[in-house]
Amino acid sequence: KANPTPLVNEGEDKSPASPSGSKNATRLSSDNWTFNRTLSSLIRKNILRFFDPERDISILKGTLKPGDVIHYVFDRQSTTNISENLYRLLPTASPMKNQHHRRCAIVGNSGILLNSSCGPEIDSHDFVIRCNLAPVEEYAGDVGRRTNLVTMNPSVVQRAFHDLASEQWRERFLQRLRGLSGSVLWIPAFMAKGGEERVEWAIRLILLHTVDVHTAFPSLRLLHAVRGYWLTNNVQIKRPTTGLLMYTMATRFCEEIHLYGFWPFPRDSQGKPVKYHYYDTLTYEYTSHASPHTMPLEFRTLSSLHRQGALRLNTGSCD
Ligand code: CTP
Numbered sequence: 302k303a304n305p306t307p308l309v310n311e312g313e314d315k316s317p318a319s320p321s322g323s324k325n326a327t328r329l330s331s332d333n334w335t336f337n338r339t340l341s342s343l344i345r346k347n348i349l350r351f352f353d354p355e356r357d358i359s360i361l362k363g364t365l366k367p368g369d370v371i372h373y374v375f376d377r378q379s380t381t382n383i384s385e386n387l388y389r390l391l392p393t394a395s396p397m398k399n400q401h402h403r404r405c406a407i408v409g410n411s412g413i414l415l416n417s418s419c420g421p422e423i424d425s426h427d428f429v430i431r432c433n434l435a436p437v438e439e440y441a442g443d444v445g446r447r448t449n450l451v452t453m454n455p456s457v458v459q460r461a462f463h464d465l466a467s468e469q470w471r472e473r474f475l476q477r478l479r480g481l482s483g484s485v486l487w488i489p490a491f492m493a494k495g496g497e498e499r500v501e502w503a504i505r506l507i508l509l510h511t512v513d514v515h516t517a518f519p520s521l522r523l524l525h526a527v528r529g530y531w532l533t534n535n536v537q538i539k540r541p542t543t544g545l546l547m548y549t550m551a552t553r554f555c556e557e558i559h560l561y562g563f564w565p566f567p568r569d570s571q572g573k574p575v576k577y578h579y580y581d582t583l584t585y586e587y588t589s590h591a592s593p594h595t596m597p598l599e600f601r602t603l604s605s606l607h608r609q610g611a612l613r614l615n616t617g618s619c620d
Contacts, residue, residue, distance in 0.1 A: 329607055329616050336557050337610030344611055345552045351533075352526035354550035355395050358487070359517035362391040371491050374524050375540070379494040386504045387490065390516040396485045397554055402428040405555035408444060409544045409562035410435050412576025413569060419561055419619040420445040426559065430551060432543045433457045434477055436580050444562070444579065450485040452543050455496025458503050461581070465502045474503070478512045486514040491521060536602050540593040548603070548612065559613040563603060565596035570616075 348354070367388045370380050406426035408414075410433065423429060423445035431437070431451045437444055463470045478486070486507075490500045507514065527541050527549045541549070544563055551558050562579065565587045569575050577585040587596050607614035 329604060329614055331613060331615055331617065334607070334613050335610055336613075338556075340606075340609055340611045341552070341557070344606075347534075348530055348549060348552050351530040352523065354553035355397050355400075357520040357523040357526065358395060358397050358485075358550060359392050360520055361395070362388070362393045365391075371521070373494045374492045374521055376494045381491065381494070381497045384501055384504075386501060386508055387518070389508060390504050390518075392515060392517060396515040396517050400428075400554050402426075402555050404428075404557045404559065405430065405551050406445075406559050406561060407544065407547050407551060408432065408435070409560065409564075410578045410580070411562045411564035412579045413564035413616060414440070414443045414562045414579045415576065417443045417561075417618045419443055419615065422615075422619045423447075423561055428555060430547050432547065434461060435578070436477070438480070440579060448481055448484050450487060450547075451481060452487045452489070452547070453503070454489060454492075454543065455499040458496075458499035460583075464499065465506065471506060475506060475510055475512065478507065478514055482513045484514055485517050487517045487519065490518050492524065531602070536598065538595045538598060542594050542596060542599060545599050545603075557613070559615060560603060561615045563600060563614060564616055565600050 365383055365388075367383050367385045369383045371383060373379050373381065404426045405428040406423045407430045408423060420440075420442045424447045426447075428449045429445065429447045431448050434451055434453050434457050435444070437446050437448065458464060458474075462474045465471045465474055488500060488503075490496065504516070506512075507516065523546075524541065527546055528538060530549065531538050531541065531545075538545070544560075548558060548560065564575060565585075567575060567587070577583050586592060603612065603614050606612045
């Protein structure tokens with residue numbers, strides 16, 4: 302059984318922002334941050350007791366065949382079948398096999414990145430992870446350009462690419478993928494029912510245009526394993542966000558992990574409004590009980606880890 306690591310320090314400032322966002326969130330100091338290699342190694346070791354990110358990052362080709370029935374992770378009573386196309390895009394070996402990087406950046410999608418000038422700093426990392434195909438070109442000064450791994454929830458196909466319904470949206474999608482040449486495209490296809498057609502449309506385009514991305518489809522046990530790790534450490538998350546999933550997995554491949562664009566609050570430390578996403582007008586109820594996520598709690602946990610030097614959570618500008 303894994304021993305809990307001190308992830309959330311009791312007695313410490315556990316509330317960088319009030320849940321309502323009415324009080325201002327406190328900016329974390331990055332000035333005198335030093336890396337705590339011992340704690341970082343301990344966290345890696347403990348996570349490995351729950352799952353191996355190198356293996357669980359993707360289902361592999363040999364493990365199933367077209368037509369196999371899959372139960373959705375969050376909707377166990379609903380099923381889908383492995384399509385011929387999806388099977389073709391399953392990797393034969395882990396896309397992260399034997400990968401070890403010294404400094405990794407994980408870029409969340411909060412509007413806190415706007416006017417941060419963090420682009421060059423983000424791009425200076427050895428490995429850059431992004432979420433949900435967020436656009437980079439138009440925001441490069443603030444978010445950087447480089448991408449080594451990017452996630453794509455099925456909902457992104459609808460929200461950002463209008464279900465690929467017209468030639469124009471298909472072209473936009475392909476354009477975004479062409480900018481990812483050689484990267485891992487991580488598609489959580491079997492989490493919740495409802496996205497199967499969107500995934501199918503997207504992979505058909507990838508196959509048709511032979512886009513140079515390494516597709517990966519997370520294992521069915523990943524989500525529960527990640528949640529189990531955090532619950533064992535007294536972090537009572539509901540469903541881990543993509544950002545927290547990426548951090549948990551990255552501990553396996555990265556020495557130092559630096560986070561940007563994680564700010565689940567409607568205002569910054571000066572009280573100025575912050576967009577939910579840096580690139581669109583989506584709004585989000587951070588503390589709604591209906592939300593599947595517990596983002597402010599995740600943020601407090603990451604803040605605590607930042608203060609202990611296990612990771613660096615960048616919430617200010619990089620000037
Ligand atoms: N994030 C954040 N603060 C925000 C927006 C996002 O901390 N204001 C982080 C979250 O960890 C989130 C990640 O950045 O998972 C990527 O953002 P997004 O694409 O919005 O993720 P979600 O739409 O929330 O996708 P999911 O629900 O699967 O996590």
